[in-house]
Amino acid sequence: MIRIAAVHPDVIAGERLRLGTPRFNAEWLELFNAGGGPADVYGYFVVNGRGEGLTIELPRRKALVLGPYQALVIFSGFPDNPADPAVCYLANQATRLFLKRDSYFWDAEEDNVYLYSSREAYAENPEGYVDYYHYKRRSAKIIIKQKSSRR
Numbered sequence: 001m002i003r004i005a006a007v008h009p010d011v012i013a014g015e016r017l018r019l020g021t022p023r024f025n026a027e028w029l030e031l032f033n034a035g036g037g038p039a040d041v042y043g044y045f046v047v048n049g050r051g052e053g054l055t056i057e058l059p060r061r062k063a064l065v066l067g068p069y070q071a072l073v074i075f076s077g078f079p080d081n082p083a084d085p086a087v088c089y090l091a092n093q094a095t096r097l098f099l100k101r102d103s104y105f106w107d108a109e110e111d112n113v114y115l116y117s118s119r120e121a122y123a124e125n126p127e128g129y130v131d132y133y134h135y136k137r138r139s140a141k142i143i144i145k146q147k148s149s150r151r
Contacts, residue, residue: 002039005030007113007133008029015088027075027104029072029073036068042064043117044118045122056097071095077098096150110134112134114132116130
């Protein structure tokens, strides 16, 4: 049972300047396997509130299995360490995936996040998402997170 554990949108414009632009790894999505057995999230599809989507996939792999109670943190950009292969790390129940995007995916102030088992599942039934998450920034430092699941 895969769930959206957390979403962190990009930082607001003033913070981007302070941190150095662009800072695509300031935004990320965390998925969590809440089930008692392994779950393959390869091919899962994420859609933001503007209808833009991304598929969770890795070069040269056809599976991305999360063990029970294991999390996957998906960063929008490249790893901070240029020596990193920027693909995927599996160690001690911690998984990181870098999408290598050169643009922001989440809205900084408020957005919706929809998780589907595949791009095809989204195309067939946009209302049939696996999990849903909504966030709203209250101030520059505080993010209000509201989670709503269909199941």
